[in-house]
Amino acid sequence: MEGIDPNRVDEIIDRYRGERGILIQLLLDIQAEFNWIPREAIMRISERLHIPKSHIYRIATFYKTLSLNPVGRHLIQVCLGTACQVRGGPKIMDRIKESLGINEGETTPDMRFTLRRVNCLGCCAMGPVVVIDGIYHGKVTPSEVKGILECYK
Amino acid sequence: MARIRSKKDLLKLQESILAERRVDKPLITLCSGTACCATGSDAVAEAIKAELKKQNLDVVFRRTGCHGFCERGPILTIYPQGICYLNVKPEDIPEIINRTVKSNEIIDRLLYTDPNTGKRIAKESEIPFYKYQTRLVLGDNVRIDPRNIDDYIAIGGYQALAKALEDMTPEQVLEEVKKANLRGRGGGGFPAGRKWEATRNAPGEPKYVVVNCDEGDPGAYMDRSLMEGNPHRVLEGLIIGAYAIGAHHGFVYVRQEYPLAVKNLTIALDQAREYGFLGEDILGSGFQFDVCIHRGAGAFVSGESSALMTAIEGKVGEPRPKYIHTSESGIWEKPSDLNNVETWANVPLIIQRGADWFRSIGTEHSKGTKIFSLVGAVNNTGLVEVPMGTTLRDIIYKIGGGIRDGKKFKAVQTGGPSGGVIPAQYLDAPVDFDELTMLGSMMGSGGMIVMDEDTCIVDIARYFVDFLCDESCGKCVPCREGLKRMREILDRIVAGRGREGDIELLKEIAQVMKRASLCALGTTAANPTLSTIRYFHDEYEAHIKEMRCPALVCKDLISYYIQPDKCIACLLCLKNCPSGAIEGGKRKIHVIDQTKCIKCGICYEVCPPKARAVVKISGKPVPPPLPESEREITKRKK
Ligand SMILES: Cc1cc2nc3c(=O)[nH]c(=O)nc-3n(C[C@H](O)[C@H](O)[C@H](O)COP(=O)(O)O)c2cc1C
Ligand code: FES
Numbered sequence: 001m002e003g004i005d006p007n008r009v010d011e012i013i014d015r016y017r018g019e020r021g022i023l024i025q026l027l028l029d030i031q032a033e034f035n036w037i038p039r040e041a042i043m044r045i046s047e048r049l050h051i052p053k054s055h056i057y058r059i060a061t062f063y064k065t066l067s068l069n070p071v072g073r074h075l076i077q078v079c080l081g082t083a084c085q086v087r088g089g090p091k092i093m094d095r096i097k098e099s100l101g102i103n104e105g106e107t108t109p110d111m112r113f114t115l116r117r118v119n120c121l122g123c124c125a126m127g128p129v130v131v132i133d134g135i136y137h138g139k140v141t142p143s144e145v146k147g148i149l150e151c152y153k
Numbered sequence: 154m155a156r157i158r159s160k161k162d163l164l165k166l167q168e169s170i171l172a173e174r175r176v177d178k179p180l181i182t183l184c185s186g187t188a189c190c191a192t193g194s195d196a197v198a199e200a201i202k203a204e205l206k207k208q209n210l211d212v213v214f215r216r217t218g219c220h221g222f223c224e225r226g227p228i229l230t231i232y233p234q235g236i237c238y239l240n241v242k243p244e245d246i247p248e249i250i251n252r253t254v255k256s257n258e259i260i261d262r263l264l265y266t267d268p269n270t271g272k273r274i275a276k277e278s279e280i281p282f283y284k285y286q287t288r289l290v291l292g293d294n295v296r297i298d299p300r301n302i303d304d305y306i307a308i309g310g311y312q313a314l315a316k317a318l319e320d321m322t323p324e325q326v327l328e329e330v331k332k333a334n335l336r337g338r339g340g341g342g343f344p345a346g347r348k349w350e351a352t353r354n355a356p357g358e359p360k361y362v363v364v365n366c367d368e369g370d371p372g373a374y375m376d377r378s379l380m381e382g383n384p385h386r387v388l389e390g391l392i393i394g395a396y397a398i399g400a401h402h403g404f405v406y407v408r409q410e411y412p413l414a415v416k417n418l419t420i421a422l423d424q425a426r427e428y429g430f431l432g433e434d435i436l437g438s439g440f441q442f443d444v445c446i447h448r449g450a451g452a453f454v455s456g457e458s459s460a461l462m463t464a465i466e467g468k469v470g471e472p473r474p475k476y477i478h479t480s481e482s483g484i485w486e487k488p489s490d491l492n493n494v495e496t497w498a499n500v501p502l503i504i505q506r507g508a509d510w511f512r513s514i515g516t517e518h519s520k521g522t523k524i525f526s527l528v529g530a531v532n533n534t535g536l537v538e539v540p541m542g543t544t545l546r547d548i549i550y551k552i553g554g555g556i557r558d559g560k561k562f563k564a565v566q567t568g569g570p571s572g573g574v575i576p577a578q579y580l581d582a583p584v585d586f587d588e589l590t591m592l593g594s595m596m597g598s599g600g601m602i603v604m605d606e607d608t609c610i611v612d613i614a615r616y617f618v619d620f621l622c623d624e625s626c627g628k629c630v631p632c633r634e635g636l637k638r639m640r641e642i643l644d645r646i647v648a649g650r651g652r653e654g655d656i657e658l659l660k661e662i663a664q665v666m667k668r669a670s671l672c673a674l675g676t677t678a679a680n681p682t683l684s685t686i687r688y689f690h691d692e693y694e695a696h697i698k699e700m701r702c703p704a705l706v707c708k709d710l711i712s713y714y715i716q717p718d719k720c721i722a723c724l725l726c727l728k729n730c731p732s733g734a735i736e737g738g739k740r741k742i743h744v745i746d747q748t749k750c751i752k753c754g755i756c757y758e759v760c761p762p763k764a765r766a767v768v769k770i771s772g773k774p775v776p777p778p779l780p781e782s783e784r785e786i787t788k789r790k791k
Contacts, residue, residue, distance in 0.1 A: 020485075021467030024450050028409060062469045062626075063450030065409050081371030082566065082602045083528035085616055091754055098731065098751065119453075119620065121410060122374035123188035124526065125223030125534035136191030143729050143755045 008033055009044045023051065023059060027066055035071040072107045072114040074152040079129040081120025088141075089128040093117065095145040096130075113152070156429035158437035160315035163306070170307045179212045179254050180232040182295065183241075186219030186381055187374075187413050189226035193242065197227050200243035204250050212254060215304070218294040218382015218417075221536030222282050225265070230277055230295070237277035238263035268532065268554060282533045285551045287514070289522050290498050291375075291538045294382035299417045302424035305385040311430055313501035317393045318438040326397040326504065327353065333508035334520045335500070339365050339493025339598055340571075340673070342519070342586040345500075348490055351480040353398045355488035360400040363465070363484070363491040364391055366407040366414065367449050367456035370569030371620065373600035375524040375536050376494040380407065380414040383498070384421035388444070390500030392430065395442045398490055403444040404465050409451055418446060453570070453624035457672050458491045459483075460626075471626045472672035493598065495524055515541035519585035523599055527553050530560065530605035537601075542583040545575065549603055560605035563704075564688070568597030570617045570624075571677035573684025574610065593684040595677070609706035610689040611696050615643035617681035625674060632675030635666040639682060648709040651697030656686060701772025708752050711771045715756070717742045717779050719766035722786055726756035726767060742784040747775055 012029045016022040023045075030041050037060050046053045060066045078093045093104070096115060100108055107114040121129055126138025130148070137148055157163050181201060185194045194216075201214055220228050225239035231253055238249065238260065245263060252258040264273040265280045274280050277295075297304035305311070317326050331346030352360055364387060368376040379387060391403055407415050422444055425431045433441045447465050454460050455470030462483045464470030483489025499521060503511050512520050519541035525548060527537045532554035539548060545565060549555070556562050564574040567584075573594035575582070582588055586596050604613070622636040639662055642655050663679030670676045686693060695701045702710040715726070715735075720742045727735040727743055734750045737743030743766075745756070760767040 021465060023467040024464060025448060025467075028448055028450055059450075059469055063452050065451035082569070082600065082616070083372040083534075085371075086529045086602060086604055086608050086613075095731075095753055095755075098753070118410065119369075120371035120374070121187070122368075122377040123191050123223065124372055124374065124528040125188050125226070126191060127528070127534075129191075138191060141758055142753055143759055146731075 004034060004038045004040055006040065006044060009041045010048075013045060013048055023049075023056065024063070027056070027060060027063075031066055035075070036067045036069060038070075069107065070111075072111045074113050074133050076113055076115050077118045077121070077131040078115070079119070079121050079127065079131070080117050081124065081127075083120070083124035084127040084129055087127040091142050092128050092130060092140050092145060095142045096149070099146060099149055113149075156427075158429070160312070160319045160436065163311060163315050163436070167306050167309070167312075170303050174213075174307065176233070180215065181212060181254065182215045182217050182230045182232070184218065184220045184226055184228045184295070185216040186223070186226075186378055187411075188219070188223040189228070190413070192226055192240075194227040196243045197229070197241050197246065200246040201250075204246050208250065210250070210254070212250075215298045217297060218299045219378040219536070220277075220295050221291060221378065221538075222280075222533065223536075224532075224534040228277075235276045235278065237265070237275065237280070239265055281554065282535060282537075282552055285547065286538050287522050287540050288538045289502060289514075290386075290495060291379070291524055291536060293386065294378065297383065299382050299384055300420050302385060302421065302428065305383070309505075310385055311389055311428075313504040314389050314392055314430065315436055317396055317504050318436050318440060321504075323353075323397045323399060326393060329508045330394075330397065330500065330503055333503045333511040334518075335496065335503060335511070336519060336586060337493055338495035338499070338523065340596075342596055345492055345496055348480055348492070349394060349398050351478065352400075352488045352490040355481040357481075357486075357488050359402055359487060360398055361484045361487060361489040362391060362395045362398060362400045362403045363461070363489060364403070364405040364494055364497055365456060365458075365461060365491055366405060366411070366494045367461065368408060368411075368494075368598065369453040369456040369624075370598045370600045372528050372602050373526045373569060373598050375526050375599055377411050377414055378536055379494050379498055379524075380411070381417050384414075384418045385425065386498045386501060387494055388418075388421060388425055388430070390497035391444065392435065392442055393500050393504055394490065394492070394497065396440055400490070401442050403442065404447050404484070405444060406447050406449055406461055406465060408449040415446060415448060422446070452626075453620075454626045454672070454674050457674060460672070461491060462489055469626075471628050472674070474671060495599075516583060516585045518587055523584070523596070525584075525599045525601045527601050527603065529566075529603040530557050530608070531555070531603040532557055539584075541585040544581050544583055546580040548584065548601065549580070553603065556603065556605050560607065563604045563606050563608055564610065566594075566602040566604065566613065566681070567600065568595035568680070569600050570621050571595060571673065571680055572597045572600075573680045574604070574613065574688060575684075576688040593687055594680070607704055607706065609647075609702055609704040610685045610692050611643065611647055611702075612704075612706050614682045614685045615640070615647055618643055618678070621674065621678045625678075629669075629671035629675060631666045631669040632671065632678060635662050635670075635675070636678055638662055639679070643682070646693065646696050647702075647707040649696070649700040649707075651693075653697070655697060656690070656693055659686065695772070699772050703771075705769040705771050707771075711752065711769045712747060712775045713745055713750060713752065713754070713756055714768055714770050714775050715743050715745055716766050716768060717744075717784075719764055720786075721761070721764045721766070723761060723764065725759045725761065729755050729759050731755065737784070740786045742779060742786060744778045744784070746778075 080089045104117045130137045229238045229241045335345045336342040455464045457472045460470040460472040524538045564576045627633045734746045757767045
């Protein structure tokens with residue numbers, strides 16, 4: 001066990017006791033709790049709900065929100081929705097990639113940052129938008145990127 | 154809260170809520186949608202509460218949903234005067250309360266200034282962005298606190314439901330919606346009444362009704378604003394629809410990226426249950442109905458109807474062939490009706506004010522209003538609700554305030570990844586379902602992304618193909634492989650490696666995808682590419698034949714260059730360049746080492762406006778660097 005608390009997994013499973021079609025909701029809750037879907041959680045769900053592991057993996061790999069890799073201390077989400085795209089989102093993404101030396105979907109080796117791309121956060125008026133740990137940074141310019149990243153240790 | 158058992162009860166409750174709320178009391182409202190929360194609405198709210206408490210003032214404070222004018226949020230309005238302040242900050246609050254709320258003075262600097270006339274406008278309704286809209290669906294967002302059902306009841310909420318349940322049979326409700334010719338707001342524009350009828354008549358029980366709040370179209374957020382700002386309105390429409398169809402269970406599918414929508418909807422459901430708008434024996438009619446929320450886990454294709462229904466079953470949200478209609482076999486293979494958020498939100502209006510009234514708005518085949526999310530290179534980003542048939546020019550210029558930074562309009566993209574671009578020569582086209590389709594685009598969910606001369610049209614086509622390539626579920630070959638090949642071709646065109654015949658090849662692949670794909674993701678996936686080829690053929694040619702990007706966007710086709718006669722040797726670009734590609738010094742003209750340049754554009758961004766020395770060059774060679782000896786600036790520049 002990589003330090004995940006099996007009781008938390010059980011608690012989440014218990015929330016949905018007896019309901020139909022809950023697997024995606026359950027995995028979303030696990031993702032919210034641990035920031036990723038640890039292997040142990042998948043084993044536990046499979047065991048308790050009698051769902052084949054292959055089925056759970058199929059879902060976990062299909063949906064973008066669900067991640068099978070641990071997430072760094074800070075999650076960066078760069079919006080590349082159409083509005084942010086035409087307002088220079090890709091330049092911001094490039095800057096962050098170069099600064100951190102990682103690609104979309106990756107985590108820095110020191111586990112400081114995970115970088116993800118999202119398609120529209122619904123606040124296009126602020127575009128280009130970068131969300132770090134739930135804090136929205138709006139109208140970001142390439143030269144501001146360095147300063148913003150430095151705020152997160 | 155007591156359960157409400159009849160229309161009479163509901164009217165009585167409305168009266169008592171209104172009586173309790175003395176209208177003579179001053180009221181401050183503050184918008185609190187996602188965008189405004191991100192720009193500091195929470196801090197402003199705290200400041201207001203603290204100040205009211207400190208001064209012990211008898212003022213009502215209400216946090217409302219999104220006003221739609223997100224460009225200028227947070228927006229604070231003071232009633233009864235209706236004075237509207239934009240971009241409010243916490244430090245403005247004491248002044249607002251002392252001067253405006255207490256002494257009725259107007260603070261000029263917080264008002265909207267007309268960019269053309271310089272006139273300041275105090276009333277929200279007079280601001281052009283709002284003035285030219287017809288906000289039948291969105292309008293209530295500014296009047297209510299979405300977390301307080303009493304606010305909704307106070308403005309007549311749930312009375313359409315009461316009318317439907319008490320005065321109308323399910324058949325009559327269905328007829329009314331059919332007569333209104335309400336067309337689906339989520340994509341294809343299919344008549345809602347016909348879909349309801351098919352579900353109603355399909356054999357099999359139970360039946361399900363579903364709200365599609367997946368809103369996968371990147372750049373569109375009207376569904377989010379409705380769900381966050383007025384969830385009861387959507388819910389009321391859904392209950393009415395369930396009654397007409399004969400469904401007793403409903404689902405709301407909300408994308409996970411919209412946490413505030415999920416939260417406000419959850420609260421709304423609880424409150425509706427307490428009053429008896431959900432559950433057993435709704436409003437004493439004997440009709441029974443309840444709803445649960447299903448969060449989407451992030452997959453564009455899961456917004457498609459059959460895919461969404463499989464996702465609700467807890468499976469991988471992939472579409473299936475269209476010959477099995479979801480109205481006959483949807484969730485758990487039972488008859489299911491799916492409609493978009495905005496479609497449902499129109500239903501109470503139709504029931505309350507009648508199909509004839511609804512039909513009086515809009516064009517011949519597209520009735521009512523439509524909400525657009527006007528974004529991109531436009532001055533007033535925000536949500537715009539106008540009658541069907543309004544021209545693009547009115548939307549973009551009258552309401553949207555024209556193009557940012559005085560740039561030139563190039564095209565507007567509608568319909569999201571399934572839609573297309575519309576160039577300047579069609580600005581006077583009336584916007585409705587059929588007209589947009591004729592122009593090679595579509596209505597889609599109402600995203601409207603304005604592009605100026607700085608947008609590369611080939612890059613936009615590549616962007617959508619890239620998006621769809623990522624989102625294609627891979628179940629059918631034409632979509633999976635077609636998109637991949639299209640991406641390869643577009644990638645090489647924007648990289649300056651385009652070949653003769655690439656445009657024809659793109660068109661050919663598009664044809665196959667259109668005919669042979671399994672779901673609408675694939676059949677419409679080529680639209681952005683086809684429409685850009687149709688209207689901007691010369692830009693494709695420039696990329697392929699001249700290796701030139703006319704909009705100066707494509708990284709591989711442009712170079713940054715500092716014009717020696719304009720450089721003021723301010724050191725800004727040199728200090729900011731992340732790859733140390735700029736040589737220079739004090740009073741020494743700066744020069745970019747093209748071999749080190751990574752084309753991040755920071756030098757272009759930071760070069761002071763008075764100098765504007767950095768330029769982008771495409772399609773021709775960069776002038777050789779100035780010899781070292783000529784770089785000294787001797788004369789002071791004026
Ligand atoms: C790939 C794909 C994605 C879709 N995404 C959405 C969506 O996010 N929201 C939506 O309301 N409709 C979406 N649709 C359209 C739905 O399939 C369906 O037509 C619509 O929700 C029906 O509601 P309406 O008739 O009220 O428009 C999508 C369709 C496709 C093919
Ligand atoms: S496109 Fe980025 S927030 Fe909408």
